[in-house]
Amino acid sequence: MASVIVVGGGAAGLVAAWRAASLGHAVTLLEANGRLGVKLRISGGGKCNITHAGPPKALMAAFPMEQARFLRPSLHAFDNQAVLDLLRREGVETYTRENGRVFPLDRPGSAAAVVAAFETLAHRAGVDVRTGARVTALEGRGPRLRALCLGDERIAADAFILATGGASYPETGTRGEVLGWLKQLGVPVKAWFPALAPIPLERPRPAWEGVALRDGELRLSAGIGGRRLGAFAGDVVFTKTGLSGPAALELSQAVERARRDGSAWLAYASSMDAPEAVDATLQSEARANPRLLAATWVQRHLPERLVDPLLDEAGISRALMLKDLSKAARKVLVGLVTALPLGEPQPVPLARGEVAAGGVALAAVDPRTMALRGWENLRVCGELLDIDGPVGGYNLQAAFSTGFAAGSL
């Protein structure tokens, strides 16, 4: 039996601590916050999208290739079904939405019920939980970590598991400082980078707050009319400062990379058809229905609240009929539908991301055990790793699976 310290009482740390204690080790779990699982409690808007349905292969396919390869052994050892079975035994029933996202049954505090289940498991396995315990330094050098410091207090152990999460939502306890300490110890790390975050715009549209563009594609290019750098199919929602919604979150990392590289421009395609095809349809509609108003045509493609302001900006009268549009005016209308200009982004905030990209370099970690290569008693798991999956339960699953692997000592 070894003495094991797990740092971080989130998704990964709770599972790692429970697993290590179940295997007979003497486990202490140190959590900076006054209670466990603070980020888990706000996940999925408080409903907690626990995982995603499907075989491990499909789950892996959602991650970038290097991350998928890294996750293979841990996902197979502790997959989505294993997580759900464990929760069900603790009284948390779940359901799967049409889009494959798995949630606890919709009850008030359903995310808190997930945390409570993991807390119960950890306590029952004998984990000594210390909350309000923020680790302030790591002591030792490769190949062995000797101790952790909590201010003046020094805690030694046989083995250490770091599960301190990423660097977004710092108010949930994740400030990302551990990455700096690991770097000083010579561990290869990738700097934190914003991901799954809302995108502030150079020219936000606060008057459109809450309006959604649906069923199209958010497109990123290198400047107006520049090279296509990325796209994500899905909805976006206007906020006071810019854009949110699934497509904005998913594209945010690419947007920030493009912005830092010098040039980023966003547009939304409500119609995926080529402008020429949309123009041809517009003209045939004008022939079929000569009294159809330009405003009515735009409204078929874009939310009603946007029609007047967009027509005003384009200098096109609401009363103009489709058949009377000049070629130039037709081009403007088609442009609104095929590439509504949203403009340049401002810096994407690391703090507002559902995850932080970056973290401990995957090449420095054994994917079966989460042991840091070159270290005998130090493991890392969860978002502290350079893993960032899409929205949909993938990130929590990665935290659970890597936590399980780290705790299997």
Ligand SMILES: Cc1cc2nc3c(=O)[nH]c(=O)nc-3n(C[C@H](O)[C@H](O)[C@H](O)COP(=O)(O)OP(=O)(O)OC[C@H]3O[C@@H](n4cnc5c(N)ncnc54)[C@H](O)[C@@H]3O)c2cc1C
């Ligand atoms: C608003 C929001 C909604 C989300 N919704 C979902 C969702 O529905 N589904 C999904 O799959 N993912 C979701 N995510 C992402 C998911 O929550 C994270 O990927 C996951 O929580 C990572 O787990 P973790 O255990 O690695 O880190 P965390 O859960 O962040 O836990 C890390 C813990 O370590 C503690 N800690 C940090 N530093 C120290 C220190 N020095 N000493 C002691 N303790 C420390 C922190 O206080 C924290 O409690 C969401 C994220 C956010 C921000």
